[in-house]
Every structure is written in C-alpha cells, then in structure tokens.
Amino acid sequence: MDLSALQPLLARCAGVRTACVGDLMVDRFVYGDVARVSPEAPIPVLARTRELTMLGGCGNVARNVAALGGHAALVGLVGGDAEAREAMRLVAAEPGVEGFLVTDAARPTTLKTRFVSSGQQLLRVDLEETHPVSGEVEARLIRTIRDVAADVGVILLSDYGKGVVTPAVVAACRTAAQGGAQVIVDSKARSFARYGAVHVVKPNAVELAYATEMPTETDNEVEAALLRALELCEARSVLVTRASKGISLAERGQPVRHFRSVPREVFDASGAGDTTLAALGLALAAGSAIEDAVAFALLASGVAVGKVGTATVSPEELIEAALSAHLAPAEAKVATVLRMTAEVARWRERGLKVGFTNGCFDILHRGHVAYLAQARSWCDRLIVGVNSDRSVRALKGPDRPVNDIESRALVLAGLGSVDLVVPFDEDTPLQLIDAARPDVLVKGSDYAEDEVVGAAEVRSWGGEVRLATLVDGYSTTAAILKMASAKEDTT
Numbered sequence: 001m002d003l004s005a006l007q008p009l010l011a012r013c014a015g016v017r018t019a020c021v022g023d024l025m026v027d028r029f030v031y032g033d034v035a036r037v038s039p040e041a042p043i044p045v046l047a048r049t050r051e052l053t054m055l056g057g058c059g060n061v062a063r064n065v066a067a068l069g070g071h072a073a074l075v076g077l078v079g080g081d082a083e084a085r086e087a088m089r090l091v092a093a094e095p096g097v098e099g100f101l102v103t104d105a106a107r108p109t110t111l112k113t114r115f116v117s118s119g120q121q122l123l124r125v126d127l128e129e130t131h132p133v134s135g136e137v138e139a140r141l142i143r144t145i146r147d148v149a150a151d152v153g154v155i156l157l158s159d160y161g162k163g164v165v166t167p168a169v170v171a172a173c174r175t176a177a178q179g180g181a182q183v184i185v186d187s188k189a190r191s192f193a194r195y196g197a198v199h200v201v202k203p204n205a206v207e208l209a210y211a212t213e214m215p216t217e218t219d220n221e222v223e224a225a226l227l228r229a230l231e232l233c234e235a236r237s238v239l240v241t242r243a244s245k246g247i248s249l250a251e252r253g254q255p256v257r258h259f260r261s262v263p264r265e266v267f268d269a270s271g272a273g274d275t276t277l278a279a280l281g282l283a284l285a286a287g288s289a290i291e292d293a294v295a296f297a298l299l300a301s302g303v304a305v306g307k308v309g310t311a312t313v314s315p316e317e318l319i320e321a322a323l324s325a326h327l328a329p330a331e332a333k334v335a336t337v338l339r340m341t342a343e344v345a346r347w348r349e350r351g352l353k354v355g356f357t358n359g360c361f362d363i364l365h366r367g368h369v370a371y372l373a374q375a376r377s378w379c380d381r382l383i384v385g386v387n388s389d390r391s392v393r394a395l396k397g398p399d400r401p402v403n404d405i406e407s408r409a410l411v412l413a414g415l416g417s418v419d420l421v422v423p424f425d426e427d428t429p430l431q432l433i434d435a436a437r438p439d440v441l442v443k444g445s446d447y448a449e450d451e452v453v454g455a456a457e458v459r460s461w462g463g464e465v466r467l468a469t470l471v472d473g474y475s476t477t478a479a480i481l482k483m484a485s486a487k488e489d490t491t
Contacts, residue, residue, distance in 0.1 A: 001295040006322050009296060010315045012286035014069040018062075019149040020278075021173060022158030022165050022186075024076025024101070025056035025110040026083050026090070031351075034117045044122060046115055055090045056112060057274070058158035060312075061186075064278035065156075066096025067312035068300070070285075073098050073148040075141065077133065077164050080105035100144045104137045110162050119350040132163045142172040149176035153285030156277050157185045157198075170195050182284055185235075186277045187211075192233035199284075201235045202277060208240045216240070219248070219258055226250035239294070241276055241301070247294050259291075261298045275304040275313060307346060317342075333413035334421045337435050340383060343420060344436055347381050355379030356438035356454075357468075358429040360387045362401045364411050367471040374468045375442040376417035384418050385432045388425040395427065428453045441465045 001009075032046040055063055062072035074091060078084035078101050087109055091099035107129040115123045133141065141164065149155055155173045159165040170185075174196060177183045182199040185192075192201045192211055205216040212232065214225040222240060229238045230250055237251040246260040279300035283293035303313040303321050320339065324332040335343065347354055357375050361368060361384075376382045386409055392401040401408065405423050413421045424432045433441065433454035441458040445467040449455055455465045 001292070001299050001322055005292060006296070006299070006318060009283060009286065009288060009292065010069060010318070012288075013282045016070045016154075016282055016285045017073070017152045018065050018070055018278075018281060018285060019073045019075060019145070019152045019155045019173075019176070019181075020058045020062040020065065020158070021075045021145060021149070021155060021169070022058040022061075023110065023160040023162035024059045024074070024078065024087060024164075025112055025160070025162075026053060026087050027056035027060070028053045028111065028113040030113060030115045032115070032117055034122070044117070046117055046122065053086060053090065055087065055094070057110070057160055057162075058156070059087070059091070060274040061156050061158055061278045062091075062097045063094055064275045064300070064304075064312045065282055066094055067314055068279060068282055068318075069096075069315060070278075070282045071096055071098070073100060073152065075100045075102075075144050075148060077102050077104055077107075077137070077141065079103070079107050079109040081109055083109035083111050083127075098148075100148050102137060102140045102144060104133065107131075107163075117351075119352075128162055130161060130163050132166045133169075134166070138166060138168055141169055145169065145172045145176055149173065149181070150179060152176075152181050154181055154281040155183045156281045157183060157195075158274070158277070159185060159187050159189055161188050165189075167194060170198075174198065182281070184277060184281050184284070186273055192229055192235060192238070195233065195235060197234040197236070199235070200237050200239055200280070201229070201233065202239045202241065202273075202280070204241045204273060205243070205245075208238075216242075222248050222258075223250075223256040226256050237290075239280070241273060247276075247298055249290065249294060251290070257291075259294045259298060261302055272301045272305050275311075276301045307349065330410050330413040333418065334409045334423075337422060337424075337432065340420060340422045340432075341435050343381075344383075352380035353439045354436065355382045355440040355442055356385065356429075356433060356436050357382070357442040358385035358387070358424075358432070360392045360396065360401060361408050361412055362392065362396075362403055364408075369415065369417075370471050371444060371468050372412075372415060372417045375440075375466075376419075378442065378466055379438075379440045381419040382417060383420045383422060383436055383438065384412055385422050385424050385429040386412060388423050391425055391427060430454055430457070433457060437461055437463075439463045442468055444468055444470050446470060 029052045031050050032048040034044040036045050038045050058076050062074040065072040078087050108127050111127040113125045114121050155177055173183050184200040185195050185198050186202050208225050209216040212225045212228045215221045216225050226238050239249045248258045250256045276297045280293050280297040283296040300313050303317050304311050389405050409421045412418050443452040449465050
C-alpha cells in the first residue's frame with residue numbers, strides 16, 4: 001500500500017467504533033538467559049531477567065484497533081482469579097479500549113506463559129478451560145454484545161476454541177450487525193458453517209486445511225480449498241492469511257485473488273493474526289474496498305511480526321513501513337535519530353547486541369570496508385553515525401567533504417556490514433550515542449580507549465569500547481592527495 005492511499009485511510013480509521021468479541025487471554029512472556037543445562041534433566045536452565053504481560057486473543061485485537069486510531073468495545077470472559085484482575089488492569093491501561101468483561105468464577109482466565117531466550121521460545125504453558133459457556137454466563141455475554149455492538153461499524157469475533165464463541169453468541173453478533181456492521185470471524189474451528197451468514201471468515205493456511213481437509217501450500221491448492229470452504233459455509237467470503245505468501249481471498253461469484261506482502265524479517269508471529277483482523281475490520285468499517293483493506297492488513301501484520309510478543313502497530317510505524325517498501329534496500333537503512341531509537345528498542349527486545357561507530361566516511365575505501373566489517377563482527381546490529389556536511393567542514397576544513405551527506409550515507413548503507421546509517425550535525429556523535437545507548441562502541445586503533453567520544457558513557461551503562469584494526473596505507477586524506485597529485489601531473 002502506497003502512502004497516497006495509506007494516509008487518507010488512517011484518517012478515516014480515527015475514532016471508528018468496533019466491537020471485539022470472543023476468547024480473551026492473558027499473554028505472559030518470561031525472558032531470560034540460558035547458559036547451562038540442568039543437572040536434573042537434559043533441559044536448559046533459564047535465568048529469568050524480565051517479564052511482560054499483555055492482553056491476548058480478542059484483547060489483542062482490541063489493542064490493535066486502538067493503536068490504529070479506532071475505538072474498541074471489548075467483550076470477553078474471565079474467571080474469578082488473579083489473572084482476571086490482571087486482565088482488567090490491562091484493559092483499563094489501554095487508551096481507546098473499553099472493557100465489558102463477564103466473569104465466570106467456575107473457570108480460570110485463559111493464561112499463556114511463554115519462556116523466551118535469545119529471541120526463541122523455549123516453552124509455552126497454557127492454563128485454560130475450553131468447554132462451551134452456557135446458562136447465565138452465556139446469557140450475560142449475549143446481553144453485553146447486544147448493548148455494546150448496536151452502533152459499531154464492525155464486529156470482530158475471535159474464536160480460539162476456548163468456549164466463548166457458542167452458536168448463541170455468534171447469532172447475537174449477527175443480530176447486532178443488522179444495523180449495518182460487518183461481522184468478521186478469526187476462526188480456529190473445524191467447521192466454518194457454525195458462523196452462519198457472516199461477512200468474512202479469516203483462517204490461516206493451516207486452519208483452512210484443517211477445516212476443508214485439503215492441502216494449502218501452493219496457490220492452486222489454496223484456491224481449491226477456499227472454493228471448498230465457501231461450499232461448506234454461508235459466509236460471503238473466506239480470506240486466508242499465508243505468512244510470507246501474503247493473503248488470498250475468495251468472494252462468492254468472484255475468482256480467487258492473491259495479495260502479496262513485502263518480505264520482512266520475522267521475529268515473532270505471536271498475535272499477527274490479531275493485527276490482521278483488527279486492521280482488516282477497521283479499514284472495512286471506515287469504508288474501504290476489500291482490496292485496500294487487505295493491503296492495509298498486510299502492511300500492519302508485516303510490521304507486527306518484526307516485534308516481540310503480541311504486539312500492536314501505530315499509524316507512524318505503518319507510514320514508515322510504506323515508505324521503506326518503496327525505497328531501495330540501501331535507502332531504507334538511512335534513518336533519523338527518532339527511527340534509530342525505535343529500531344534499537346526492537347533489536348533489544350530480540351536480545352540483539354547493538355554496536356555503534358562513527359566517522360566522516362568521505363571517500364569510502366578498502367580500509368573503511370575492513371574497519372566496518374570488524375566492527376560488525378563484535379555485535380549483531382551495527383549503527384554508523386556519519387557527520388553532516390557542516391560537521392565535516394568544521395572538522396576537516398572548507399574544502400571538505402568531497403561527497404555530500406546523501407552520497408556518503410547511501411554508499412555506507414550499501415554495505416552488508418552496516419545495518420543503519422544515521423547522519424548527525426553536531427561536532428561530535430555524543431548525542432547520537434546517548435540516544436542509541438550501544439552495547440559496543442567501536443573506533444579505530446589510532447585512538448586510545450579513553451580518547452574515544454562516548455567511551456565513559458557507554459561504560460556507565462555496562463557497554464564496552466573496542467578498537468578496530470586499521471588497514472595501513474588507506475585513508476581519505478591520502479586518496480585526496482593522490483588525486484590532487486595526479487591532476488597536477490596532467491597539467
């Protein structure tokens with residue numbers, strides 16, 4: 001989705017009312033380091049360092065709606081336990097989300113606890129009860145849906161098979177939508193027929209295969225499975241999310257269409273389906289055509305999978321992603337300080353070590369390439385601060401730089417060893433170092449460690465300073481002198 005379509009859509013999404021109904025969960029992420037194997041069994045020992053707790057299931061859908069500028073009325077079920085109180089606290093802390101939670105003291109609040117080290121999940125432990133709700137609890141859910149969903153633009157129904165999405169609850173959603181709302185179902189169920197005449201059923205490829213008993217690897221297989229799904233249910237359309245293969249859509253009376261996504265680095269797919277559901281529903285409620293809604297959902301889910309946990313995405317992140325998608329790979333690496341800090345935060349969430357170095361890099365030569373390659377070997381991600389033209393003149397004199405900042409930044413960004421290039425206008429990179437807070441600060445071996453700008457600051461937060469080996473005989477000054485000498489010889 002290009003920026004000319006994205007920005008008006010984001011404006012239309014602002015304030016759109018949605019109802020997010022279904023299986024509510026509490027997602028807990030326990031992070032730590034693994035340095036040894038237990039002597040009791042052949043299993044890793046996780047040394048816990050931090051813990052994050054957030055809403056999952058329909059709660060994460062509501063969070064994503066709110067993050068994109070909409071308003072979410074959240075209808076879900078909790079138990080009479082500590083996790084229920086945690087869920088209520090999390091709902092109250094979410095601007096744009098209004099909670100209408102029904103309590104069933106006879107069942108636990110669904111809790112998923114994930115143990116993570118170095119960006120990889122080691123184990124997930126679930127606490128849940130999956131039998132369908134009934135009696136007074138079901139009646140309270142239905143009354144709540146009727147009360148809160150009467151004036152919404154879309155009803156987003158999350159069916160994770162935890163017992164909330166009963167036939168009566170689905171019927172209540174369809175009835176509430178008679179005023180003009182659409183009903184979109186994120187389904188994990190074996191049968192899509194249980195939802196009746198909803199507008200969209202949205203499984204992933206595995207769930208579509210499960211519901212149709214057909215393969216879903218290739219485009220042709222997906223097309224056949226989607227058409228079969230339409231035969232087996234009353235939904236107006238079935239939309240399947242296919243991870244890196246994008247989204248495929250089957251509408252009654254129309255050929256199956258495939259929508260491709262921009263390839264992205266996937267760190268954590270937890271909750272990506274919730275982001276897709278929220279973005280798709282919000283766009284449709286804002287009056288978008290299905291093609292634009294799908295493109296919006298693809299963009300949002302692509303940003304979400306690059307984050308840790310059941311993440312939300314903001315309009316600013318979507319705008320940046322849309323811009324980056326239309327840039328050459330090197331151009332996409334050139335960043336502002338604001339974007340750098342956001343990238344560093346995401347890298348740190350993944351447990352990656354961040355390195356930083358800086359310089360004028362006026363005429364890139366072999367020595368620079370070797371220097372940056374060595375710097376990158378000491379970290380997982382390398383930021384290069386590059387002096388602005390004014391800053392170079394202040395350091396090197398009025399005849400420098402030879403190449404302007406745009407040229408120097410793009411050439412640096414074209415190197416595989418460089419992950420981000422950030423221009424700075426100050427005489428020293430200290431402000432940039434403070435903003436990045438790198439784990440490793442790298443400078444050339446022609447400096448002593450205590451002479452390196454930012455060394456004391458980096459050590460103060462537990463980082464290290466390393467000096468890279470310089471290649472003899474290569475420097476920008478020498479290159480300039482050589483060119484000047486050659487020019488004199490020809491005159």
